[in-house]
Amino acid sequence: MKSHVDDRLNALRGSASRRPYNARSLAALENNPRCTLRALLDASGSDKAAIAARTGHPSPFGQSAFAFARGNAFEAMVKDNGCAELLRVLRETLGLTLPEVAYLDLNDVGVAGDNSKGDRNRNRRDHTARVLLQAARGTGDGTLFDHPMLHLQVGGEDAFLEPDLVAFRIDGRFYVVEIKSFPIIDGQAAPMQVRSATTQACAYVLALRALLTKEGIDPETVSDTIVLVAPKDFTNRPTADFVDARKQVAALTRQLARIGRISDLVDLLPEGLTFDLDLDKDQRPRRPAEELVAAVEQVPATYRPDCLNHCEMAFFCRARARAEASLDVLGPAVREQLGGIDTTTMALGLARGQLTPTADQSDTAAALRHAARLRAELTAMYGGAA
Numbered sequence: 001m002k003s004h005v006d007d008r009l010n011a012l013r014g015s016a017s018r019r020p021y022n023a024r025s026l027a028a029l030e031n032n033p034r035c036t037l038r039a040l041l042d043a044s045g046s047d048k049a050a051i052a053a054r055t056g057h058p059s060p061f062g063q064s065a066f067a068f069a070r071g072n073a074f075e076a077m078v079k080d081n082g083c084a085e086l087l088r089v090l091r092e093t094l095g096l097t098l099p100e101v102a103y104l105d106l107n108d109v110g111v112a113g114d115n116s117k118g119d120r121n122r123n124r125r126d127h128t129a130r131v132l133l134q135a136a137r138g139t140g141d142g143t144l145f146d147h148p149m150l151h152l153q154v155g156g157e158d159a160f161l162e163p164d165l166v167a168f169r170i171d172g173r174f175y176v177v178e179i180k181s182f183p184i185i186d187g188q189a190a191p192m193q194v195r196s197a198t199t200q201a202c203a204y205v206l207a208l209r210a211l212l213t214k215e216g217i218d219p220e221t222v223s224d225t226i227v228l229v230a231p232k233d234f235t236n237r238p239t240a241d242f243v244d245a246r247k248q249v250a251a252l253t254r255q256l257a258r259i260g261r262i263s264d265l266v267d268l269l270p271e272g273l274t275f276d277l278d279l280d281k282d283q284r285p286r287r288p289a290e291e292l293v294a295a296v297e298q299v300p301a302t303y304r305p306d307c308l309n310h311c312e313m314a315f316f317c318r319a320r321a322r323a324e325a326s327l328d329v330l331g332p333a334v335r336e337q338l339g340g341i342d343t344t345t346m347a348l349g350l351a352r353g354q355l356t357p358t359a360d361q362s363d364t365a366a367a368l369r370h371a372a373r374l375r376a377e378l379t380a381m382y383g384g385a386a
Contacts, residue, residue, distance in 0.1 A: 002140050004263075005262060005263045006156075008269065009040075009044040009045075009262075009266065010044070011048045011273075011274055012040060012041075012046060012273065012274055012275050013044040013045050013274075013275065013276070014045040014268075014274050014275060014276020014277065014278070015021075015276055015277075015278065015279060016050075016276070016279060017045075017046055018044070018045030018049055018141075019045045019046065019048075019158065020045065020158070020159060020160070021042065021152075021154045021157060021159035022159065022161065022308070023161050023163060023200045023203040023204065025042050025202060026042065026154065026161075026200075026203040026252065026256075027196070027199040027200040027202070027203060027252070028042075028310045028311055029252065029255035029256070029258075029259070030031075030199050030202065030248055030251045030252040030255055031199065031302055031306065031307075031309075031310050031311075032302060032306075032307055032310075032311070033254070033255050033258070034249070034302040035301055035302040035303075035307075035311075036299055036300045036301065036302070036385050037296070037299045037300065037301035037302075037313065037317070038301070038311060038313065039258070039259065039265060040262075040265055040266075040269075040299060041263065041275070041285055041313070042259075043155050043157075043259060043262045043265075044275070045157075046275050048311070048312035048313050049312040050277060050285065051275055051277065051292065051312075051313070052263055052312050052315065052316050052377075053294065054277055054285045054287070054289055054292050055289060055292055055316050055318035056289060056293075057313075057315035057319060059311075059312040059313070059314065059315060060314070067181070070181050071180070071181040072191070074179070074231060074236065074238075075179045075181075076182040077168065077236070077238075078179050078229060078238050079146060079179075082101075082103040082144075083101075083104065083144050083146065083166060085238055086144070086166060086177070086179075086229065086238070087101060089226075089229060089238050089239060089240045090168070090240065090327075093210055093230065093239050093241075094227070094239045094240055094241075094242065095308065096170060097170075097267060099258040100143070101143045101144060102143045102144070103142075103143070103144045103146065104131060104140050104141075104144065104145050104146065105146045105147055105317055106124065106127060106128050106131060106145060106146060106147050106148050106149065107124075107146065111252070113191050115131055121149060121160040123254060124149035125149045125150070125151045125160065125320070127149075128145075128148040128149045128150065128229075129151075129211055130375045131145065131148075132145065132148070132167070132174070132208070132211065133211070133215055135169050135174075136148045136169075136174070136212055136215075136217050136305075137217075138249055142169070143169055144166050144167075144168045145166065145167045145168065145169075146166050147162070148162075148163070148165075148167055149161075149162055150162075150163065150204055150207035150211070151207060151210075151211070152203070152206060152207045152210060152256075153210075154256060155257055155262050157169075157257040159207075160197075161203055161204060161207050162178070163178075163200075163201075163204050165177050165178055165179065165204060166199070167204075167208065169268045172221065173221055173223050174208055174221060174222045174223065175206045175222075175223050175225065175226075175227050176201045176205055176208070176222075176223075176226055176227070177226075177227040177228075177229055178197045178198070178200070178201045178226055178228050178229065179229045179230075180193070180197050180226070180229070180230045181230065181231065182231075183230060183231045183232070183233060183234065184228075184230045184232060184233075184239055184241065185230070185234070186233070187232050187241070189228070189230060192306075192309065193304060194228065194243060195248075195268045195378075196310070197226075197228060197229070198226050198243050198248055199245075199248050199252070200254045201226045201245065202224075202245055202248045202249045203252065205222055205223075205226075205245065205249055206249065206252060206253065206256070207210055208222040222337065224244075224245050224249045225242050225243065225244055225245065225301060226242070226243040226245045227240055227241075227242060227243075228240060228241050228242075228243050230308075246296070249343050251309035267374065269299070273293070273295055273298055273299075274295060275296065277292070278324070296316070297320065301313070301317045301320065301321075302328060303317040303318055303320070303321040303326065303328040303329065304328060304331060305329070305330075305331050324343070325343040325344045325345045326342075326343060326344070327341065327342065327343060327344060327347070329344075330344070337364075338364055338368075339363060339364070340360045340361050340364060341361060347368060350364070350365040350368050350369070351368035351369055351371065351372040352369075352372060353364075353369060
Protein backbone atom coordinates (compact mmCIF):
# COMPACT_ATOMS: atom_id res chain seq x y z
CA MET A 1 0.00 0.00 0.00
CA LYS A 2 2.80 2.41 0.91
CA SER A 3 4.54 1.73 -2.39
CA HIS A 4 1.30 2.39 -4.29
CA VAL A 5 0.78 5.71 -2.51
CA ASP A 6 4.39 6.74 -3.08
CA ASP A 7 4.10 5.90 -6.77
CA ARG A 8 0.96 8.03 -7.10
CA LEU A 9 2.53 10.95 -5.25
CA ASN A 10 5.68 10.72 -7.36
CA ALA A 11 3.51 10.70 -10.48
CA LEU A 12 1.73 13.83 -9.26
CA ARG A 13 5.06 15.64 -8.86
CA GLY A 14 6.43 14.32 -12.13
CA SER A 15 10.03 14.91 -13.16
CA ALA A 16 10.81 17.76 -10.77
CA SER A 17 12.91 17.32 -7.63
CA ARG A 18 10.96 16.72 -4.45
CA ARG A 19 10.33 19.75 -2.24
CA PRO A 20 10.65 18.67 1.41
CA TYR A 21 8.31 19.76 4.15
CA ASN A 22 9.46 22.70 6.26
CA ALA A 23 8.04 24.60 9.21
CA ARG A 24 6.14 26.96 6.94
CA SER A 25 4.46 24.23 4.93
CA LEU A 26 3.56 22.35 8.12
CA ALA A 27 2.08 25.52 9.61
CA ALA A 28 -0.07 25.96 6.49
CA LEU A 29 -1.70 22.59 7.22
CA GLU A 30 -3.10 24.03 10.44
CA ASN A 31 -4.20 27.26 8.74
CA ASN A 32 -6.38 25.51 6.15
CA PRO A 33 -6.93 21.88 7.14
CA ARG A 34 -9.80 21.23 4.68
CA CYS A 35 -7.82 21.89 1.49
CA THR A 36 -7.22 18.66 -0.43
CA LEU A 37 -5.16 20.42 -3.12
CA ARG A 38 -2.68 21.83 -0.61
CA ALA A 39 -2.39 18.47 1.18
CA LEU A 40 -1.60 16.62 -2.05
CA LEU A 41 0.83 19.23 -3.36
CA ASP A 42 2.80 19.15 -0.11
CA ALA A 43 2.64 15.36 0.25
CA SER A 44 3.95 14.91 -3.29
CA GLY A 45 6.67 17.54 -2.82
CA SER A 46 5.42 19.56 -5.78
CA ASP A 47 6.71 23.08 -6.42
CA LYS A 48 3.61 25.13 -5.63
CA ALA A 49 5.16 28.46 -6.62
CA ALA A 50 6.20 27.14 -10.04
CA ILE A 51 2.80 25.54 -10.63
CA ALA A 52 0.98 28.74 -9.66
CA ALA A 53 3.18 30.79 -11.97
CA ARG A 54 2.59 28.42 -14.90
CA THR A 55 -1.19 28.65 -14.40
CA GLY A 56 -0.94 32.43 -14.72
CA HIS A 57 -1.36 33.21 -11.02
CA PRO A 58 2.16 33.78 -9.64
CA SER A 59 2.57 34.27 -5.93
CA PRO A 60 4.38 37.36 -4.60
CA PHE A 61 5.63 35.45 -1.57
CA GLY A 62 8.95 36.22 0.01
CA GLN A 63 10.34 38.94 2.22
CA SER A 64 11.78 42.09 0.73
CA ALA A 65 15.55 42.39 0.89
CA PHE A 66 15.10 45.14 3.49
CA ALA A 67 12.79 43.07 5.69
CA PHE A 68 15.07 40.04 5.38
CA ALA A 69 18.14 42.06 6.38
CA ARG A 70 16.27 43.70 9.25
CA GLY A 71 15.12 40.33 10.58
CA ASN A 72 18.61 38.86 10.40
CA ALA A 73 20.12 41.90 12.11
CA PHE A 74 17.57 41.79 14.94
CA GLU A 75 18.07 38.06 15.49
CA ALA A 76 21.85 38.47 15.50
CA MET A 77 21.59 41.25 18.08
CA VAL A 78 19.35 39.16 20.33
CA LYS A 79 21.73 36.19 20.14
CA ASP A 80 25.00 38.14 20.33
CA ASN A 81 27.44 37.44 23.17
CA GLY A 82 25.88 34.12 24.08
CA CYS A 83 22.30 35.45 23.87
CA ALA A 84 22.97 38.24 26.38
CA GLU A 85 19.98 40.33 25.23
CA LEU A 86 17.72 37.29 25.20
CA LEU A 87 18.73 36.45 28.76
CA ARG A 88 18.01 40.02 29.85
CA VAL A 89 14.55 39.84 28.31
CA LEU A 90 13.79 36.44 29.85
CA ARG A 91 14.83 37.67 33.27
CA GLU A 92 13.52 41.24 33.26
CA THR A 93 10.47 41.15 31.00
CA LEU A 94 9.17 37.67 31.76
CA GLY A 95 10.53 37.43 35.31
CA LEU A 96 12.17 34.04 34.76
CA THR A 97 14.87 32.89 37.14
CA LEU A 98 17.87 31.75 35.12
CA PRO A 99 20.73 31.93 37.66
CA GLU A 100 23.17 29.81 35.66
CA VAL A 101 23.19 29.68 31.90
CA ALA A 102 25.09 27.42 29.51
CA TYR A 103 24.82 28.53 25.89
CA LEU A 104 25.34 25.87 23.20
CA ASP A 105 25.44 26.70 19.47
CA LEU A 106 24.44 23.57 17.55
CA ASN A 107 25.02 25.09 14.12
CA ASP A 108 28.64 24.13 13.39
CA VAL A 109 28.25 20.37 13.47
CA GLY A 110 28.46 17.92 10.61
CA VAL A 111 29.34 20.39 7.87
CA ALA A 112 32.93 20.09 6.67
CA GLY A 113 33.20 16.42 5.74
CA ASP A 114 29.63 15.70 4.72
CA ASN A 115 28.90 14.58 1.19
CA SER A 116 25.48 16.16 0.78
CA LYS A 117 22.92 18.45 2.33
CA GLY A 118 21.05 15.38 3.51
CA ASP A 119 24.18 14.13 5.32
CA ARG A 120 24.65 17.52 6.99
CA ASN A 121 21.03 17.58 8.09
CA ARG A 122 21.21 14.07 9.54
CA ASN A 123 24.49 14.74 11.35
CA ARG A 124 23.16 17.94 12.85
CA ARG A 125 19.90 16.22 13.75
CA ASP A 126 21.79 13.45 15.56
CA HIS A 127 24.01 15.92 17.42
CA THR A 128 20.99 18.02 18.42
CA ALA A 129 19.23 14.89 19.67
CA ARG A 130 22.21 13.87 21.82
CA VAL A 131 22.51 17.29 23.42
CA LEU A 132 18.80 17.77 24.08
CA LEU A 133 18.35 14.25 25.46
CA GLN A 134 21.26 14.79 27.84
CA ALA A 135 19.61 17.98 29.02
CA ALA A 136 16.24 16.24 29.42
CA ARG A 137 17.86 13.52 31.54
CA GLY A 138 19.76 16.03 33.63
CA THR A 139 23.18 14.81 32.46
CA GLY A 140 24.03 17.76 30.20
CA ASP A 141 25.06 21.33 30.88
CA GLY A 142 22.96 23.17 28.31
CA THR A 143 20.36 25.79 29.14
CA LEU A 144 20.16 27.66 25.83
CA PHE A 145 20.29 25.68 22.58
CA ASP A 146 20.85 27.76 19.46
CA HIS A 147 20.43 26.55 15.84
CA PRO A 148 19.09 23.07 16.65
CA MET A 149 18.26 20.76 13.75
CA LEU A 150 14.92 19.15 14.54
CA HIS A 151 13.21 16.31 12.70
CA LEU A 152 9.70 15.04 12.06
CA GLN A 153 8.36 12.15 10.02
CA VAL A 154 5.55 13.58 7.92
CA GLY A 155 3.62 11.10 5.82
CA GLY A 156 6.65 8.82 5.72
CA GLU A 157 8.97 11.62 4.58
CA ASP A 158 11.77 13.29 6.56
CA ALA A 159 11.13 16.90 7.50
CA PHE A 160 14.22 18.69 8.81
CA LEU A 161 13.29 21.83 10.71
CA GLU A 162 15.97 24.44 11.20
CA PRO A 163 14.23 27.09 13.28
CA ASP A 164 15.31 30.66 13.81
CA LEU A 165 14.79 29.95 17.49
CA VAL A 166 16.55 29.19 20.68
CA ALA A 167 15.20 26.32 22.73
CA PHE A 168 15.80 26.86 26.42
CA ARG A 169 15.28 24.70 29.44
CA ILE A 170 14.11 25.94 32.84
CA ASP A 171 12.63 24.05 35.79
CA GLY A 172 12.83 20.80 33.84
CA ARG A 173 10.87 22.00 30.77
CA PHE A 174 11.87 23.02 27.27
CA TYR A 175 10.42 26.16 25.69
CA VAL A 176 10.50 27.29 22.09
CA VAL A 177 11.54 30.89 21.47
CA GLU A 178 10.52 32.61 18.25
CA ILE A 179 12.55 35.70 17.38
CA LYS A 180 10.68 38.00 15.00
CA SER A 181 11.35 41.51 13.72
CA PHE A 182 7.74 42.77 13.72
CA PRO A 183 7.13 45.17 16.65
CA ILE A 184 5.24 44.68 19.89
CA ILE A 185 3.63 48.10 20.41
CA ASP A 186 2.15 48.92 23.83
CA GLY A 187 2.22 45.23 24.64
CA GLN A 188 0.37 44.20 21.46
CA ALA A 189 1.57 42.82 18.12
CA ALA A 190 -0.38 42.35 14.90
CA PRO A 191 -2.60 39.28 15.52
CA MET A 192 -1.99 37.80 12.06
CA GLN A 193 1.77 38.01 12.48
CA VAL A 194 1.60 36.50 15.97
CA ARG A 195 -0.56 33.66 14.71
CA SER A 196 1.82 32.95 11.83
CA ALA A 197 4.85 32.90 14.13
CA THR A 198 3.08 30.76 16.70
CA THR A 199 1.78 28.21 14.21
CA GLN A 200 5.26 27.80 12.78
CA ALA A 201 6.66 27.33 16.28
CA CYS A 202 4.13 24.53 16.86
CA ALA A 203 6.03 22.39 14.34
CA TYR A 204 9.12 22.77 16.51
CA VAL A 205 7.16 21.84 19.63
CA LEU A 206 5.94 18.65 17.95
CA ALA A 207 9.43 17.80 16.69
CA LEU A 208 10.90 18.19 20.19
CA ARG A 209 8.09 16.10 21.67
CA ALA A 210 8.60 13.38 19.07
CA LEU A 211 12.29 13.21 19.99
CA LEU A 212 11.56 12.81 23.70
CA THR A 213 8.71 10.36 23.19
CA LYS A 214 10.96 8.10 21.11
CA GLU A 215 13.33 7.86 24.10
CA GLY A 216 10.59 7.22 26.65
CA ILE A 217 10.62 10.75 28.09
CA ASP A 218 7.35 12.53 28.86
CA PRO A 219 6.53 14.73 25.81
CA GLU A 220 4.95 17.28 28.15
CA THR A 221 8.52 18.15 29.08
CA VAL A 222 8.20 20.46 26.05
CA SER A 223 5.88 23.35 26.86
CA ASP A 224 3.16 24.43 24.41
CA THR A 225 3.64 28.00 25.58
CA ILE A 226 5.73 29.88 23.02
CA VAL A 227 8.08 32.72 23.96
CA LEU A 228 7.81 35.47 21.34
CA VAL A 229 10.74 37.91 21.22
CA ALA A 230 10.33 41.04 19.09
CA PRO A 231 11.29 44.74 19.04
CA LYS A 232 9.60 46.90 21.65
CA ASP A 233 7.47 49.73 20.26
CA PHE A 234 9.43 51.58 17.56
CA THR A 235 12.88 50.75 18.89
CA ASN A 236 15.25 47.90 18.16
CA ARG A 237 15.32 46.92 21.84
CA PRO A 238 13.83 43.44 22.30
CA THR A 239 10.91 42.58 24.52
CA ALA A 240 9.03 39.30 24.97
CA ASP A 241 5.69 37.77 25.78
CA PHE A 242 4.21 34.32 26.35
CA VAL A 243 1.82 32.96 23.70
CA ASP A 244 -0.52 30.08 24.54
CA ALA A 245 -0.28 27.65 21.59
CA ARG A 246 -2.24 24.70 22.98
CA LYS A 247 -5.05 24.88 20.43
CA GLN A 248 -2.67 25.29 17.51
CA VAL A 249 -0.46 22.42 18.67
CA ALA A 250 -3.54 20.17 18.91
CA ALA A 251 -4.76 21.29 15.47
CA LEU A 252 -1.39 20.67 13.82
CA THR A 253 -1.20 17.25 15.49
CA ARG A 254 -4.53 16.34 13.88
CA GLN A 255 -3.37 17.54 10.46
CA LEU A 256 -0.16 15.53 10.63
CA ALA A 257 -2.26 12.46 11.42
CA ARG A 258 -4.33 13.30 8.33
CA ILE A 259 -1.18 13.26 6.21
CA GLY A 260 -0.57 9.77 7.51
CA ARG A 261 -3.88 8.89 5.85
CA ILE A 262 -2.96 10.56 2.55
CA SER A 263 -3.78 7.28 0.81
CA ASP A 264 -7.47 8.10 1.31
CA LEU A 265 -7.01 11.24 -0.79
CA VAL A 266 -4.77 9.58 -3.37
CA ASP A 267 -7.36 6.87 -4.02
CA LEU A 268 -9.86 9.54 -5.11
CA LEU A 269 -7.60 10.97 -7.81
CA PRO A 270 -8.28 10.35 -11.51
CA GLU A 271 -5.88 7.90 -13.12
CA GLY A 272 -2.98 9.56 -14.87
CA LEU A 273 -3.36 12.90 -13.08
CA THR A 274 -0.08 14.79 -12.77
CA PHE A 275 1.12 18.30 -11.94
CA ASP A 276 4.34 17.73 -13.87
CA LEU A 277 5.63 20.94 -15.47
CA ASP A 278 7.79 19.01 -17.97
CA LEU A 279 10.88 21.13 -17.31
CA ASP A 280 13.53 21.51 -19.99
CA LYS A 281 17.29 21.43 -19.34
CA ASP A 282 17.15 25.10 -18.28
CA GLN A 283 14.35 24.32 -15.77
CA ARG A 284 11.72 26.10 -17.86
CA PRO A 285 8.24 24.53 -18.02
CA ARG A 286 7.15 23.12 -21.36
CA ARG A 287 3.73 21.82 -20.35
CA PRO A 288 0.90 23.90 -21.83
CA ALA A 289 -0.63 26.16 -19.20
CA GLU A 290 -4.18 25.19 -20.17
CA GLU A 291 -3.38 21.51 -19.67
CA LEU A 292 -1.87 22.18 -16.23
CA VAL A 293 -4.87 24.28 -15.16
CA ALA A 294 -7.21 21.46 -16.20
CA ALA A 295 -5.17 19.00 -14.12
CA VAL A 296 -5.12 21.17 -10.99
CA GLU A 297 -8.85 21.83 -11.25
CA GLN A 298 -9.54 18.10 -10.93
CA VAL A 299 -8.52 18.30 -7.25
CA PRO A 300 -10.88 19.94 -4.71
CA ALA A 301 -9.51 23.11 -3.15
CA THR A 302 -10.83 25.09 -0.20
CA TYR A 303 -9.99 28.75 -0.59
CA ARG A 304 -10.00 31.16 2.36
CA PRO A 305 -8.96 34.83 2.25
CA ASP A 306 -6.10 34.18 4.69
CA CYS A 307 -4.61 31.69 2.20
CA LEU A 308 -3.08 34.79 0.62
CA ASN A 309 -0.76 34.96 3.63
CA HIS A 310 0.64 31.44 3.52
CA CYS A 311 -0.07 29.49 0.32
CA GLU A 312 1.60 29.89 -3.06
CA MET A 313 -1.56 28.62 -4.79
CA ALA A 314 -3.80 31.24 -3.18
CA PHE A 315 -4.27 33.50 -6.23
CA PHE A 316 -5.09 30.53 -8.45
CA CYS A 317 -7.62 29.21 -5.94
CA ARG A 318 -9.17 32.65 -5.42
CA ALA A 319 -9.74 33.03 -9.16
CA ARG A 320 -11.20 29.53 -9.26
CA ALA A 321 -13.53 30.27 -6.32
CA ARG A 322 -14.69 33.52 -7.91
CA ALA A 323 -15.38 31.79 -11.22
CA GLU A 324 -17.51 29.23 -9.37
CA ALA A 325 -19.27 31.98 -7.34
CA SER A 326 -18.11 30.17 -4.21
CA LEU A 327 -18.84 31.65 -0.80
CA ASP A 328 -15.27 30.71 0.12
CA VAL A 329 -14.11 34.10 -1.20
CA LEU A 330 -15.99 35.77 1.66
CA GLY A 331 -14.27 33.74 4.38
CA PRO A 332 -15.33 30.96 6.76
CA ALA A 333 -17.33 33.26 9.05
CA VAL A 334 -19.69 34.26 6.23
CA ARG A 335 -19.93 30.69 4.94
CA GLU A 336 -20.92 29.47 8.42
CA GLN A 337 -23.57 32.20 8.69
CA LEU A 338 -25.01 31.15 5.34
CA GLY A 339 -25.24 27.43 6.07
CA GLY A 340 -27.13 25.55 3.37
CA ILE A 341 -26.31 28.16 0.72
CA ASP A 342 -23.54 27.17 -1.63
CA THR A 343 -22.83 30.16 -3.88
CA THR A 344 -22.91 33.95 -3.93
CA THR A 345 -25.37 33.66 -6.84
CA MET A 346 -27.77 31.69 -4.65
CA ALA A 347 -27.32 34.12 -1.74
CA LEU A 348 -28.12 37.13 -3.97
CA GLY A 349 -31.08 35.33 -5.53
CA LEU A 350 -32.56 34.62 -2.09
CA ALA A 351 -31.85 38.17 -0.89
CA ARG A 352 -33.66 39.66 -3.91
CA GLY A 353 -36.59 37.25 -3.68
CA GLN A 354 -35.70 35.75 -7.06
CA LEU A 355 -35.31 32.23 -5.64
CA THR A 356 -37.67 30.25 -3.44
CA PRO A 357 -35.86 28.99 -0.32
CA THR A 358 -36.06 25.42 0.87
CA ALA A 359 -37.29 24.72 4.38
CA ASP A 360 -33.69 24.62 5.64
CA GLN A 361 -32.92 27.95 3.97
CA SER A 362 -36.01 29.87 5.10
CA ASP A 363 -34.51 31.60 8.16
CA THR A 364 -31.32 32.54 6.35
CA ALA A 365 -33.31 33.76 3.33
CA ALA A 366 -35.45 35.99 5.56
CA ALA A 367 -32.32 37.49 7.12
CA LEU A 368 -30.83 38.09 3.66
CA ARG A 369 -34.01 39.82 2.42
CA HIS A 370 -34.05 42.00 5.53
CA ALA A 371 -30.41 42.95 5.01
CA ALA A 372 -31.13 43.71 1.34
CA ARG A 373 -34.04 46.01 2.30
CA LEU A 374 -31.89 47.88 4.82
CA ARG A 375 -29.15 48.30 2.24
CA ALA A 376 -31.62 49.61 -0.34
CA GLU A 377 -33.08 52.09 2.16
CA LEU A 378 -29.66 53.36 3.20
CA THR A 379 -28.58 53.64 -0.42
CA ALA A 380 -31.71 55.67 -1.23
CA MET A 381 -31.19 57.94 1.77
CA TYR A 382 -27.51 58.48 0.98
CA GLY A 383 -28.26 59.05 -2.69
CA GLY A 384 -31.06 61.55 -1.88
CA ALA A 385 -28.80 63.46 0.52
CA ALA A 386 -26.05 63.58 -2.07
